[in-house]
Amino acid sequence: MSEAAAIIDVHQHVDWIGRDKAGLIDYLDSVGVGTCWLHSWEEVDGGLDYAYQHLSIRQVFETFEKYPDRIIPFAGVDCRRENPERLLREYKARGARGYGEIKWRISYDSWDAIRMFRLAGQLGMPVTVHIQYPATKMPDWWYGGHIRAFERAVKLCPDTIFLGHAQSWWTHISGDADPEKLDVSYPPGPVTPGGDVPRLLATYPNLYGDLSGGSGLNALTRDPAFGKKFLVEFADKVCYGVDNYDDRLITFIKGCNLPADVYAKIMGGNARKIMPV
Ligand SMILES: [Zn+2]
Numbered sequence: 563m564s565e566a567a568a569i570i571d572v573h574q575h576v577d578w579i580g581r582d583k584a585g586l587i588d589y590l591d592s593v594g595v596g597t598c599w600l601h602s603w604e605e606v607d608g609g610l611d612y613a614y615q616h617l618s619i620r621q622v623f624e625t626f627e628k629y630p631d632r633i634i635p636f637a638g639v640d641c642r643r644e645n646p647e648r649l650l651r652e653y654k655a656r657g658a659r660g661y662g663e664i665k666w667r668i669s670y671d672s673w674d675a676i677r678m679f680r681l682a683g684q685l686g687m688p689v690t691v692h693i694q695y696p697a698t699k700m701p702d703w704w705y706g707g708h709i710r711a712f713e714r715a716v717k718l719c720p721d722t723i724f725l726g727h728a729q730s731w732w733t734h735i736s737g738d739a740d741p742e743k744l745d746v747s748y749p750p751g752p753v754t755p756g757g758d759v760p761r762l763l764a765t766y767p768n769l770y771g772d773l774s775g776g777s778g779l780n781a782l783t784r785d786p787a788f789g790k791k792f793l794v795e796f797a798d799k800v801c802y803g804v805d806n807y808d809d810r811l812i813t814f815i816k817g818c819n820l821p822a823d824v825y826a827k828i829m830g831g832n833a834r835k836i837m838p839v
Contacts, residue, residue, distance in 0.1 A: 570834065597632050607667060642674060651685070691725070749784065771801070793820060
């Protein structure tokens with residue numbers, strides 16, 4: 563397998579911040595990435611959120627049908643829709659391989675969510691969740707609830723593979739993360755011991771970290787020596803992903819000069835283990 567074919571980006575979107583379907587493929591080519599997990603974003607109450615952009619499952623499938631060798635489709639059916647189980651089974655039958663992006667304004671340990679996470683596990687679909695706490699200026703803009711609520715979901719669904727993602731998940735790489743003080747989405751400076759993210763990744767075999775977004779990049783680069791150590795320590799538990807269209811994360815990871823086996827796991831090996839192609 564060539565290096566480009568081997569690299570998997572576990573977090574992409576289409577028709578999003580200026581990239582249409584061909585634009586997404588051009589981007590993957592430009593950074594040397596073979597395939598991507600392509601996520602929808604579906605919220606039944608999305609209209610309440612000024613930042614919401616409905617990224618439909620239909621758009622994901624249209625892209626998959628056009629570029630079947632490059633796209634691994636996800637279907638993030640909102641658990642509050644009517645008959646969500648039936649819908650997820652239907653999308654699975656049409657070729658969906660994962661359940662995401664889960665980015666809903668409910669606590670992820672609610673029973674509506676747990677029921678769907680368990681079904682995703684039965685169907686062999688990994689679940690990617692976005693966790694974001696409210697900021698004082700935008701008190702209604704939050705997703706998923708507290709990281710401990712997510713931990714309960716991971717514990718309640720041992721047969722489901724989860725990937726943690728976004729600002730407030732990665733803030734907890736550091737022991738001093740404070741949910742009451744999260745107007746800083748991308749905290750700078752040294753990482754202190756005792757973070758929930760290292761604890762959770764070490765504790766739960768069904769949990770992984772999705773390095774995408776400004777949040778994954780910030781978690782690794784705020785304290786680069788720690789970032790490199792973290793990648794080596796959790797080489798079996800974190801996956802390369804971008805969630806936008808830049809090359810900052812791949813540049814940082816390449817610059818770490820990681821052992822070859824660590825690099826290969828993070829850049830595609832773990833994704834292939836989670837979801838055999
Ligand atoms: Zn996303």
